[in-house]
Amino acid sequence: MPDELPFTLDQLLIVRAIAQQGSFRRAADSLFVSQPAVSLQVQNLERQLGVVLFDRSGRKVELTDAGKVLLQYSERILKLCHETLEALADLQAMERGHLVLGASQTVGTYVMPSLIAQYHRRYPQISVQLLVQSTRRIAQKLVDGQLDVAIVGGEIPFDLQRHLKVMALAEDEYVLVGAPGCAVDSPALADLLTLPFITLDPQSSTRQTIDRVLNRHGINPAQLNVRLELSSIEAIKNAVQAGLGVAFLSTVAVGADVEQGRFQKLAVEGLQIRRTLWLAFNPERYQSQAATRFLQGLLTRQDWLKIPPPHLQLLG
Structure with a gap:
């Protein structure tokens, strides 16, 4: 040649x-x-x-x-x-750099700000950009080399997962919440079919996770009384607070609200909805020092990540 x-x-x-x-x-x-x-x-x-x-x-x-x-x-x-x-x-400037992170909706809104703040306190010279999209879109951008590191809550599609390094990072729980003074305090599984629900759209990874668990417990999600379908967690929280219905929401999104009395937790007997948050990156892409330090901090629990975001259980 x-x-x-x-x-x-x-x-x-x-x-x-x-x-x-x-x-x-x-x-x-x-x-x-x-x-x-x-x-x-x-x-x-x-x-x-x-x-x-x-x-x-x-x-x-x-x-x-x-x-x-x-x-x-x-x-x-x-x-x-x-x-x-x-x-x-x-090589020329080890303490300077740019980090591009990706996250799915719940993670990007409630988990990443805390992680980025801790990272920034340790490495203030490094600028950080965060992109929040669906799990599939974030995974595709990792494959395309447009992101350094991502944390997502949905299952990464297999056709994309085979190009990435994916590791379980943390466990999140979804709880049923309503407005303070909600008439139903501890509903049984069968009672879920009678409650007015506020949910994300059916294509969201969060909605799919919840629907799968309900199916395993004998509840057909299609039979739920869905009063509203909204496109963001914050919109759902506002609708619940306004008394329009109940919703399954992540503890990282509503944990503090429940503790401070802005929401009422409705414990459903025999139902527990958990999902894994996944850390992912492209092993074929060059990892800058900024990205390497972020990954090492997550994987080894370095000093800037001794305390996880509230209501989130880090694995490992």
Whole structure:
């Protein structure tokens, strides 16, 4: 194989920009170069590779099959270039860096702020960014190399899990809560079918976890009297507090509210809903010093993580 490659990094950047923008002109604008320069680079690249990369016959420029293959590998090459720069920066400044974390909804809202605060007290020079999305989306971003570390409450899909390192981190419990003075104090399992429920949408990992446990206890979730389906935990908490119904909510989300009397815990006889929180990262991606220290803190319980977030039981 010859040492000299038939393409440059600049050409790969141009191919990616055209694929993203759908035209040579918009790609040129995004790269702050002239359109003739972009066209010339593509012509040279196609000549050197001996393939046609773009279909220019329509109103929008489309990748050919050869172009799609080149783009796929270009993304991997360019990602490695960025990781190389991160690695070199780490060598030059061990106490500086940027950490990009991911989390599912409940974890991102109620667990991550405490962990980030403890981490920041130990490493104040490192900036932290947190992305909160569904478990599947967070796992996909880990696979794509867009996140350093993530903590999620849902089961990571197998097609994504096989690309990641996934470890059990903590255990969370879901409890049934209502507004203070709720008429039902200790409902039996059968009573759940008579209560007005407020829930997340059926696609959420939290809702699916709860539904699976109810099914195992002989309660068909489809027969629950669901009065409201909302898109966030905070919205559910506000609706419960307003007396619109009851809800199964995580102890990290409502533990303090129950202790301070803002919610009433309704102990359901014979029912316990627990789920595992999972720590995940991409072992094939370069881990910066910032990410390594966050991982080590979680896995070894270093000084910045001696005390877990309230109402959360760390495993191990």
